[in-house]
Amino acid sequence: MHPKNIDMGLERIRIVKERLGIRFDCPVVIVGGTNGKGSTCAMLQTIWKEAGYRVGLYTSPHIHRFNERIRVDGEMADDETLVGCFEVVEAARGDVALTFFEFTTLVALRLFAEAKPDAVVLEVGLGGRLDAVNLIDADVAVVTNVAIDHVEYLGDTREKIGFEKAGIYRRGRVAFYGDTSPPHALVGHALETGADLRIFGRDYFCRMHDGKWDYVGRKTLAELPSPSLYGDNQIHNATTVLAIVEALQSRLPVASDAIRRGLAHTELPGRFQILQDRPQIILDVAHNPHAAAVLAKNLKKTKPSGMTHAVFGAMADKDIDGVIALMKDCIDRWYLTDLPLPRAASAEVLKQKLMAAGIGQGKDSQCISVYHHAADALASAKNNALKNDRIVAFGSFWVVTGVTENSGLNSPTNHH
Structure with a gap:
């Protein structure tokens, strides 16, 4: 469809999005970062599902079937629904060349716009600023961490990569950096944009004790179970997830028992x-x-x-x-x-x-x-x-x- 597998930039895809008239009335969360994106998205979806909300979740890549990328209420989109969306996007595209990921992203957005979920969670494919999901102005934008990866597209230093990833932050909206020592370029971009930046270890953190842990943010949640996903890094990821849940509490209220169940029931293939x-x-x-x-x-x-x-x-x-x-x-x-x-x-x-x-x-x-x-x-x-x-x-x-x-x-x- 497009001569290049990756072609950074939003001009082409924005044209098609406008033709499709995609809009969301529910909260949208965009999750970027070098590692931990999948875990963050999976925990967020499960906690909200446990609280009774229908979540539209878009992730990549898939492990066995393309359908894994697009889920509503925890269920993979079925072939028939996907093909219907493919046809709509293909018709709207006209002569605009789209890459595989751009086309896929428009299909996901179209499908969610039709399904009208209570929340939409979008995982960044690559970088942030020029990634297809950045078409949408997120209510909450998260960068989990910044390490060196995808150097040929994003730059060869944490500063350059941090700047690219911070491109998903928006004026007046909540932005998270889910790790200590954020790149200066990311913090600078958040300030310049006017985003409400909250940083792990400064604005919210976790306390570990005797196999349990506490989330400490604007409020404290004590004696939480370890996430079902294995490893200390998952408690770190879960801390940012709870900060997101807290930030959207006025629009999507969640009780603490739903948080506990969500942490205990999250599943994600291929993470330890x-x-x-x-x-x-x-x-x-x-x-x-x-x-x-x-x-x-x-x-x-x-x-x-x-x-x-x-x-x-x-x-x-x-x-x-x-x-x-x-x-x-x-x-x-x-x-x-x-x-x-x-x-x-x-x-x-x-x-x-x-x-x-x-x-x-x-x-x-x-x-x-x-x-x-x-x-x-x-x-x-x-x-x-x-x-x-x-x-x-x-x-x-x-x-x-x-x-x-x-x-x-x-x-x-x-x-x-």
């Missing part, structure tokens, strides 16, 4: 997702150093008595060396896989990078193997793993897709 035990199989879409640091921390915290086997694949444009440096102390054997798209780094390239990082030398020369398909890499890891070992399949979303698609491991829910 434990598929089975003995040997344990863990899926994680950690594909940049910031996410790999979190994964490494979670792996060290839950160390098995046996070995750790890793199925790993990555896109060529990622900081693969940075990911390997963070993960290498956690992994005993590597099963490297090609991925089915041109942007991917080949398993052979990954092997060279591991060897350059000092893995697979001398007596350890057997610890790296190479596969064309993620499912084959997983099958080999399962053959070699003993009951007390664990297997972690991580890297690109395509790794999680590949290992669950043909291996009978179709993403059950998170369990611990």
Whole structure:
């Protein structure tokens, strides 16, 4: 449809949005950031659903089916509804060229405009300022954190990337930065825009004690359960989620028991997702150093008595060396896989990078193997793993897709 996969800018898509006459009367939340977007969106949707609200949720990418990207009231959009929206957007497009993500975003917005939910939650695809979801003026805009990723589109420093991500903030509307030490450019842009910026650790925070935690914002919520999504970073993400819920409390009142149920019932495939035990199989879409640091921390915290086997694949444009440096102390054997798209780094390239990082030398020369398909890499890891070992399949979303698609491991829910 469009000669380029990614073509930053909102001029073309805005024309089509106007033709479609898309408007929302309900609160809209836009969630950007380098990592934690999916978890933030999932928890927010579940808490509001537990409080009795219908939520329109748009996320990306999908793991198995395109329909996963567009949900109303927790349910994936069905084929018939989606195709109807495709036809409407295609007719409105005329001669305007749209990228895949732009077309998809218009389909989601059109579908939500028709479904009239109580709230809409939109996940940024890439960056913020020029991302398709930034067509909509959000009532609350969130940047979860800023780390180095997508350098060729967003810049090579946290300041440049922070500026791009802050583009979703709006004058007079609530804006969140869900981490400590925000980039100066992000804070500067929020001030210049006139957004009401609230920063994690300054305006709201969490207190941990005895396996429970407290949210402290304008009000305090004590003795909260740990989120069903695993890892300390999820309490961090949940703190920002509760700050969003608090910011919209006058329009979408939520009782504290709905918050507790929402935290306990959130499901999200591929975020330290434990598929089975003995040997344990863990899926994680950690594909940049910031996410790999979190994964490494979670792996060290839950160390098995046996070995750790890793199925790993990555896109060529990622900081693969940075990911390997963070993960290498956690992994005993590597099963490297090609991925089915041109942007991917080949398993052979990954092997060279591991060897350059000092893995697979001398007596350890057997610890790296190479596969064309993620499912084959997983099958080999399962053959070699003993009951007390664990297997972690991580890297690109395509790794999680590949290992669950043909291996009978179709993403059950998170369990611990």
